[in-house]
Amino acid sequence: MTQLLGTNALVQLGMRRDRIMIPVWLYALIAVVASTGYSYGRLYDTRAARLGFASAVATNGSTLAFYGHVYNADSIGGLTAWRLSGIGAALTAAFTVLLVVRHTRADEEAGRLELIGAGVVGRYAPLTTGVVIALGADAALAGLVLIAQVAVGLPFAGAVAFALGWFGAGLVFAAVAAVTAQIAETSRVANGLAFGVLGLAYLLRAVGDAGPSWVSWLSPIGWSQQLRPYAGERWWVLGLFVALAAVIGAVAYGLVERRDIGAGLLPTRPGPAAAAPTLRSPLALAWRLQRGLLAGWAVALLIYGAVIGGIADGIDALVQESKGTRDIITDMGGTKSLIDAFLATAAGLLGLAAAVYAVQAVLRLRTEETEQRAEPLLATRVGRIRWALSHVTIAVAGSVVLLALGGLSAGLAHGLRSHDVGHQLPRVLGAALAQLPATWVVTAVALALFGLRPRAAPAGWGVLGACLLLWLLGPSVHLAQWAMDISPFTHIPKLPGSAFSTTPLALLTAIAVLVAAAGLAALRRRDIG
Amino acid sequence: MPAIDIQNLVKTFGRTQALNGLDLSVEIGEVHGFLGPNGAGKSTTIRVLLGLLRADSGEVRLLGGDPWRDIATLHRRLAYVPGDVTLWPNLSGGEVIDLLGRLRGGMDERRRAELLERFELDPTKKGRAYSKGNRQKVALVAALASDVELLILDEPTSGLDPLMEEVFRECIADERARGRTVLLSSHILSEVEALCERVSIIRDGRTVESGSLSELRHLTRTSITAELDTAPDGLARHPGVHDLNVDGTTVRLEVDPPQLGDVLGELTKLGVRSLASRPPTLEELFLRHYATDASRERSTPEAS
Numbered sequence: 138m139t140q141l142l143g144t145n146a147l148v149q150l151g152m153r154r155d156r157i158m159i160p161v162w163l164y165a166l167i168a169v170v171a172s173t174g175y176s177y178g179r180l181y182d183t184r185a186a187r188l189g190f191a192s193a194v195a196t197n198g199s200t201l202a203f204y205g206h207v208y209n210a211d212s213i214g215g216l217t218a219w220r221l222s223g224i225g226a227a228l229t230a231a232f233t234v235l236l237v238v239r240h241t242r243a244d245e246e247a248g249r250l251e252l253i254g255a256g257v258v259g260r261y262a263p264l265t266t267g268v269v270i271a272l273g274a275d276a277a278l279a280g281l282v283l284i285a286q287v288a289v290g291l292p293f294a295g296a297v298a299f300a301l302g303w304f305g306a307g308l309v310f311a312a313v314a315a316v317t318a319q320i321a322e323t324s325r326v327a328n329g330l331a332f333g334v335l336g337l338a339y340l341l342r343a344v345g346d347a348g349p350s351w352v353s354w355l356s357p358i359g360w361s362q363q364l365r366p367y368a369g370e371r372w373w374v375l376g377l378f379v380a381l382a383a384v385i386g387a388v389a390y391g392l393v394e395r396r397d398i399g400a401g402l403l404p405t406r407p408g409p410a411a412a413a414p415t416l417r418s419p420l421a422l423a424w425r426l427q428r429g430l431l432a433g434w435a436v437a438l439l440i441y442g443a444v445i446g447g448i449a450d451g452i453d454a455l456v457q458e459s460k461g462t463r464d465i466i467t468d469m470g471g472t473k474s475l476i477d478a479f480l481a482t483a484a485g486l487l488g489l490a491a492a493v494y495a496v497q498a499v500l501r502l503r504t505e506e507t508e509q510r511a512e513p514l515l516a517t518r519v520g521r522i523r524w525a526l527s528h529v530t531i532a533v534a535g536s537v538v539l540l541a542l543g544g545l546s547a548g549l550a551h552g553l554r555s556h557d558v559g560h561q562l563p564r565v566l567g568a569a570l571a572q573l574p575a576t577w578v579v580t581a582v583a584l585a586l587f588g589l590r591p592r593a594a595p596a597g598w599g600v601l602g603a604c605l606l607l608w609l610l611g612p613s614v615h616l617a618q619w620a621m622d623i624s625p626f627t628h629i630p631k632l633p634g635s636a637f638s639t640t641p642l643a644l645l646t647a648i649a650v651l652v653a654a655a656g657l658a659a660l661r662r663r664d665i666g
Numbered sequence: 667m668p669a670i671d672i673q674n675l676v677k678t679f680g681r682t683q684a685l686n687g688l689d690l691s692v693e694i695g696e697v698h699g700f701l702g703p704n705g706a707g708k709s710t711t712i713r714v715l716l717g718l719l720r721a722d723s724g725e726v727r728l729l730g731g732d733p734w735r736d737i738a739t740l741h742r743r744l745a746y747v748p749g750d751v752t753l754w755p756n757l758s759g760g761e762v763i764d765l766l767g768r769l770r771g772g773m774d775e776r777r778r779a780e781l782l783e784r785f786e787l788d789p790t791k792k793g794r795a796y797s798k799g800n801r802q803k804v805a806l807v808a809a810l811a812s813d814v815e816l817l818i819l820d821e822p823t824s825g826l827d828p829l830m831e832e833v834f835r836e837c838i839a840d841e842r843a844r845g846r847t848v849l850l851s852s853h854i855l856s857e858v859e860a861l862c863e864r865v866s867i868i869r870d871g872r873t874v875e876s877g878s879l880s881e882l883r884h885l886t887r888t889s890i891t892a893e894l895d896t897a898p899d900g901l902a903r904h905p906g907v908h909d910l911n912v913d914g915t916t917v918r919l920e921v922d923p924p925q926l927g928d929v930l931g932e933l934t935k936l937g938v939r940s941l942a943s944r945p946p947t948l949e950e951l952f953l954r955h956y957a958t959d960a961s962r963e964r965s966t967p968e969a970s
Contacts, residue, residue, distance in 0.1 A: 417769070425756070515716070516741060517769035
């Protein structure tokens, strides 16, 4: 056991570092579970409503691929499991990967592990620490999910299977991350490899649920559903999680034996010895630094658009029996046509997603400043305004690209399913692009904070969060109009379906330009660093 | 016209006074040493010179211009190496060198290749893979290969090994021969002594000494060790004698420059068998300022 020496102390140190991050994740995931169980109980309170919903799911390829099958249509638990066991397992796996890599490869990369490794610490201790912390968090999550489900009145056995389905996914992906943390030399690559495996697992499950069902069995995420919570639990599936995690985990510990501290098995690829001729402006640098982020968002919004577009045409059947769901959708979408209201809601969410990206892209300026990478640039001919505008350009152009891609994929999917591409594609694309001015206002506020109060720049996220809350909850709690009007997204016409007007779009764009100009003017006058 | 001319510069951050009436003058074509303990305000001064920080008051002239207003024109003519170099994790060293060179307005390709070889730097590594010393080399190559009049270097050798430090010294000697002006902030006194004609020493945001090394030496005591025929008596009362240490007929003492002649006369009267005198090293000069700093703090521990 000398190989594990020091694990205890390292786990305690790690828990202290994660005392904020872990509870936030747990809270978010549990809130989703509890609110889903609760709202399904209210929305589908009759047998007919539940059966109608389930038959609509079973005939829609998009919903099957995204969520899976409804295995027990006649219970709230069955619907909750349909909605959350696969997605929740994937989120648990993602959370686990981040934790394991953070406590292994990220520490090693930062040189902290070297400091620790010189102390009285066994060879296996750091990896074990990461795994123990992640699995401890997963166990706490599973326990709390179990309690939340029982608390909203779901059967105990089903709740146990549901919670263990998530934990099982966490177990397997803790092992996967333990391996990628040995293979890759940087935490970015380690996370990327593990997320690649996770994406593949989710994809296999989606293929299996929409097509040949044996494919789902290739995926640990599929196993979480095949446990069949609330639908005649199949406990033996748990053995699959344990067996796979044991095999992958053994590989990880084997790799620890075979490598030096600081090194990976995948060598980092060398870069070019000289810069490409195009890398000669702040804008070219900003693009180089930000293109990965944009690519990730583009893939996410393409998939989201395709799923939404695929569901939209069948939305009538999905919510036929539930007046409550209809009301929520038409309230948020602002039109009586259910399909249009659904698409308008989706367009609003696309707009908010693009705003998250744009704020992230603009706040890169602050990171560049605090990490002292702005200083050498600003010591060249590059002025502050040109430097700031380089990242602003990426944020603004990126938001256009994202909304265009999301709108195109949603419009195309919806058009194909409703056999009316020529009419639907421009409508949905237009609805997505109409979100742009609201996105820009939020981006401009983040830029203004960066210029005026650089230390408060992260408050840009708070502004965005407030917009999201107003958008999400405002209509259902019938919030006063003046309060709704605070968010720029309220002023975007609810397209498709409502009347289109350019006035609010022009006004929002003008506000964004003014706010951004104020931020840039402040940046000119303040100290850097 | 001097390359850098700062008079009575004041800069405060909130309640902390970083610079408190600092003066600095660097002539064109000289290598000027900029010395001071940690936190004395060296980096703050440099960042004011680069137009990153705005002076609260005082006069700052850089290459004949105002560093806050004339950024675009001034920055064509200077190159800067920060004390703590951070690189973009995904860019290779070669890419960073080229990017900075281009943004500065062009670099000498032949010189770039020559410097990479002299500093033994692999330009294909990614930013995150470099050690501190190698990150510094990336910034140094980018600055030295640029065709500029003024180099501003903020502790450029703090991460270099002794061999590379030697290479750095050769490079700066070359720069001086080419007539470039260098402001060298440093902690390594032997480096400053080897490279700089003039130095400025700052403390608590204020310039405490400035001048050529020989001028500064005149301001400081000379240490003398002498073996005499008879044991000395009364030397301690002589004005200008400090730190007297008598061991039989051997004396060690330090003497202020104006009294040097008188004290030597006294010693001669006692019969000198051997005599060694040594001018103060820069280190002693520097340590004197540190020591006053520390002893002053000791004498007024509750002052703040």
